[in-house]
Amino acid sequence: MAGVVDVPKPRINCSMLLQHISRPVCFVGRVEKVHPTGKTFTVSDGEGKIATVELNEPLEEELSGIVEVIGIVSTKGVIMASMYNMLREDKGILFDLDLYNEALKVIHDFPQHYPFQVASSG
Amino acid sequence: MTKLSEGAIEALSNGTGGNDAVLQCVNIRKIDGGNGPARFRVMMSDGRHTLSSFMLSTQLNIMAEENRLAPNCICVLKKHVTNMLKDGRRIVIILEIDVIKPAEDVAGKIGEPTPYTEGKVVASTLLISTVIVHFSVAVVGKAPSAVPNTPGGTSKVVPIASLNPYQSKWTIRARVTNKSTIRTWSNSRGDGKLFSMEVVDESGEIRVTGFNQEVDKFYTLIEVGKVYYISKCSLKIANKQYTSVKNDYEMTFSGESTVIPCDDSCDVPMVQCDFVSISDLENRDKDAIIDVIGVCKSVEEVTRITTKSNREVTKRTLSLMDMSGKVVTVTLWGEEAEKFDGSGQPIVAIKGAKLSDFGGRSLSASFNSTLMINPDIPEAYKLRGWYDKEGHAMDGQSLTELKGGSGGGNTNWKALSDVKTEHLGHGDKADYYTCIATIVYLRKENCLYQACPSQDCNKKVVDQQNGMYRCEKCDKEFPNFKYRLILSANIADYGDNQWVTCFQESAEAILGQNAAYLGQLKDSNETAFDEIFQQANFNTFVFRNRVKLETYNDESRIKATVMDVKPVDHKDYSKRLIMNIRKLAAQ
Numbered sequence: 001m002a003g004v005v006d007v008p009k010p011r012i013n014c015s016m017l018l019q020h021i022s023r024p025v026c027f028v029g030r031v032e033k034v035h036p037t038g039k040t041f042t043v044s045d046g047e048g049k050i051a052t053v054e055l056n057e058p059l060e061e062e063l064s065g066i067v068e069v070i071g072i073v074s075t076k077g078v079i080m081a082s083m084y085n086m087l088r089e090d091k092g093i094l095f096d097l098d099l100y101n102e103a104l105k106v107i108h109d110f111p112q113h114y115p116f117q118v119a120s121s122g
Numbered sequence: 123m124t125k126l127s128e129g130a131i132e133a134l135s136n137g138t139g140g141n142d143a144v145l146q147c148v149n150i151r152k153i154d155g156g157n158g159p160a161r162f163r164v165m166m167s168d169g170r171h172t173l174s175s176f177m178l179s180t181q182l183n184i185m186a187e188e189n190r191l192a193p194n195c196i197c198v199l200k201k202h203v204t205n206m207l208k209d210g211r212r213i214v215i216i217l218e219i220d221v222i223k224p225a226e227d228v229a230g231k232i233g234e235p236t237p238y239t240e241g242k243v244v245a246s247t248l249l250i251s252t253v254i255v256h257f258s259v260a261v262v263g264k265a266p267s268a269v270p271n272t273p274g275g276t277s278k279v280v281p282i283a284s285l286n287p288y289q290s291k292w293t294i295r296a297r298v299t300n301k302s303t304i305r306t307w308s309n310s311r312g313d314g315k316l317f318s319m320e321v322v323d324e325s326g327e328i329r330v331t332g333f334n335q336e337v338d339k340f341y342t343l344i345e346v347g348k349v350y351y352i353s354k355c356s357l358k359i360a361n362k363q364y365t366s367v368k369n370d371y372e373m374t375f376s377g378e379s380t381v382i383p384c385d386d387s388c389d390v391p392m393v394q395c396d397f398v399s400i401s402d403l404e405n406r407d408k409d410a411i412i413d414v415i416g417v418c419k420s421v422e423e424v425t426r427i428t429t430k431s432n433r434e435v436t437k438r439t440l441s442l443m444d445m446s447g448k449v450v451t452v453t454l455w456g457e458e459a460e461k462f463d464g465s466g467q468p469i470v471a472i473k474g475a476k477l478s479d480f481g482g483r484s485l486s487a488s489f490n491s492t493l494m495i496n497p498d499i500p501e502a503y504k505l506r507g508w509y510d511k512e513g514h515a516m517d518g519q520s521l522t523e524l525k526g527g528s529g530g531g532n533t534n535w536k537a538l539s540d541v542k543t544e545h546l547g548h549g550d551k552a553d554y555y556t557c558i559a560t561i562v563y564l565r566k567e568n569c570l571y572q573a574c575p576s577q578d579c580n581k582k583v584v585d586q587q588n589g590m591y592r593c594e595k596c597d598k599e600f601p602n603f604k605y606r607l608i609l610s611a612n613i614a615d616y617g618d619n620q621w622v623t624c625f626q627e628s629a630e631a632i633l634g635q636n637a638a639y640l641g642q643l644k645d646s647n648e649t650a651f652d653e654i655f656q657q658a659n660f661n662t663f664v665f666r667n668r669v670k671l672e673t674y675n676d677e678s679r680i681k682a683t684v685m686d687v688k689p690v691d692h693k694d695y696s697k698r699l700i701m702n703i704r705k706l707a708a709q
Contacts, residue, residue: 096693102700110703 004082008117009070013104014049017077027051027069027079028087028100034063043067046101053079066095126169126196131238134204134214135173143199144222146232148172150186150193162186164216166199167231171238175213182216194230196223281325285357285371293353295384296321296328299395300473300492301346303456304337317341318490320367320473321352329372330355336375346492349384367474368396395473397501401446408479411490415471415501416442417509419449419518421464440464441520442485445508449518452485458493467509468495469502482520482554515701533666535698539617547669547680555669558690559613559620560662561632566655569610569629570641572603580606580626605641609633611684613665622667624684631687633658664688 009026010016017025029043032050038058042050053069063086071081087095107114130143149165162183165174178186185191201218280292300320307314318331330352332340344350355373375381395413398406406412421440428434438459443449452472454462474491478484487493496502505513520534536555540546546553574581574593583591583603590599607629612621630636633654635643643651666686671678 093692099693099696099700103696106700106703110707 004070004072010116011104011107013045013047013101014051015047016108017051017073017079020073021075021077022072024070024072025079027053027071028066028095028097029069030097031063031065031067034059043069046097046099046104051077051079053081053084055081055084065089066097126167126232128168128170130168130199131166131171131173131235132168134199134202135175135212135238137204137206137212140199140202140214143168145197145199146228147191147193147195147197147225148231148235149174150178150191152186159183162191164191167233167235169233170235172235173214173238176216177213178216178219182219185219185221190221190224191219192225194228195221195225196228196232197221279351282321282323282328282369283325285328285373287357287359287371290354290356293351294321294323295349295351296323297349298344298346299327300490301344302490302492304341305489319344319346320492321350326369327367328369329360329367330375331372332375335377336379340375340379340381343381343383351380351382351384353380354378395471395499395501397471399446399448400442400444400450401448403448403450403477403483403485406477408477408483410477411474412477412485413471413473414442414444414450414452414475414485415469415497415505416444416450417505417513418464418468418470419443421462424459436460438462440470441518442470443509443513443516443518444505445513447516447518449520450483450485451520452487454487454493455489458487462493463495467514469497469505470495471497471499471502479551482551517698517701537617538613538615538620541620541669541680541682542618547671547682552668552670554666554685556664556666557615558662558664558695559615561611561659562614562619563612564632564655564659565610566652569607570605570637570644571608573606575600575602575604605637607633607637607640620667620682622665622682622684624687628684628687632661632663662690664690 004024007024009024010020011026011028012020013027013029027043027045029045029051032042032044034041038055038060040052040054041059041063042052044050053071054074063084066087066089068085068087069079069081070083070085071079074080089095125144126146127140127143130140130145134140134143145166145168147164148167151163151165153161153163159180160183161180162178163174164176164178164186165172166176167173178191182191191197198220199214199216199218200220201216203215203217204212205215206212279295282294282296285292285294298319299322302318304315304317307316314334315337316331316333317337318329320327320329354376356376357371357373360367360370360372395415397415398412400414400416403412403414419441422438424436424438426434426436435455436459437456438454439451440454440462441449442452452470452475453459471494472485472487472491473494474488475485476488476491478486517535533556534554536544536546536557538557538559541555546555571582572585572591573579574583574591574596576593576596576598579593579596581593581595583593583600586592586599590601591603592599607624607626609624609629609632610621611624611632612619614620624632626637633640634657635654640651640654643654664687665684666688667682668685669680669682672681673679
């Protein structure tokens, strides 16, 4: 999925999943449960809603805390992840998921002021 | 023999009749009216009962004075009005009476009348006092309203607005709105203590002070919010410096003053406050006495400080916000500070707070002020409603610059372009603001100077060229000096830039090195010195700046000084940005 890397990926939360089907997105949430196979796990967003993430290969490490997932949304609303990024809780400032959610809402309420697509393709 | 109207006394007493009653005058008593005319109290009989609660209206005084109306005479009560006393008894005011048989022509008391009593027996003086209140009304012929009872007093209840130093026999019925703490003093003339309070009635308000013995007599008796009959205080011109009370006079308790609790208080107003909007405080003079009401947004811990007179006092500050969106810091002292509970963002009202220009504008609850928490007044409810709906989300702009804390809702956030558009610093006083900005240029030339090595002296020393450095302020020479920083920098944000001067602490924070080390590097390793400035460039900080218009030889320029530099709190910043975006969107 190399096409995901160069393309602008809007940041979304669970309520916006279904508007982005078949599109690359960036999802930040807190890891909830990891499936025993290690190929799928659930994350909760700043509003407390849950989304499912599916990986190409099973996890090779313990996943916990806040994670940033980049992938494409399937027709069923599952994020098919191409890469993920764990935000370490022992370093730096603690990530405030609620504040992030507020910021997300602002970005989506005022797309005219946040033209990420234009910036990326320019 | 002329027949008396038996039953008339009963009817008069009950208010059920008595017109044109034929009565015999049993007794007449003259009552000194004090400041007014004399009054005559008459005891009348209808043959069955006597009633002593008859008052002759003053226009008929002449009848008594000329003895036309005298004990034993028979008369017809042509016109009268009755007043109802608080305890249910009536007084009959005689407005017109015809003597049909003069006293000389009557042998004696007709019949064996017994005194008609109804309810409690009250001292005669009471009757007089209550009637005197209404004699003016009675003369006009109107039916007067309920007379407030004045137990124990020989004066009428007067409105506060009518009090003056030229009348000493009066009683007021008022509610205590404000009671200060007891204050003691000790000077060359001796010791003393005093307390003061403010009382209000339908007509106005007035300040009352009690000294020494009166403090012992009245302080514990008097409770804020309760209504009392107060009499016989001495009136004098008010000293407006100490109070916000609207009255030309103020009064002092004397040895003869009385304070009696009153039960019937529903028509005495609760509290008279003239609240000033917090945004308007900027326009008031410092040291003004102000009433204010607002939501307690935040409150600090109690701290102890030592005053100039070496007394230890406790104090606590709280921030108060009202619908103007402005916030002001209020300082509480002593017991009030210790007892204050600011949890739950209560509505706080202060009557008689002192406005100071400390940090711009701030308020202090002096010993004269009254602090009310969640008072039962309409302004409080309005504030509560506003705060729950919108106020709680507002940051509020503070009129008070606090040293060091930028937390809470107290900082005055500005963008650099605001400094110019709002003409900050153009007033008499310096303006303080906080902003987030990025350093875009640091002037490394002349950023260091040689200062006096003495502890608290930072004056530039003169190089004597002989290995000694002279400080003019300390008037001493030293073989050494200490390096101090004065850093000129240009900071910028999205809208504008600003030249600022940073002194020692803020400069060291920006450069990340202390002045002594920098001084050393400058002399020894210029490359390393330059590197420090390169690294410091383009960093973003929270700056707290002071701006003031300064004039040098006909040229005026805004000078900005950095008071404090802090790293950016991104969470706080994000929250503020989101709030501002939402606010802008709502407009």
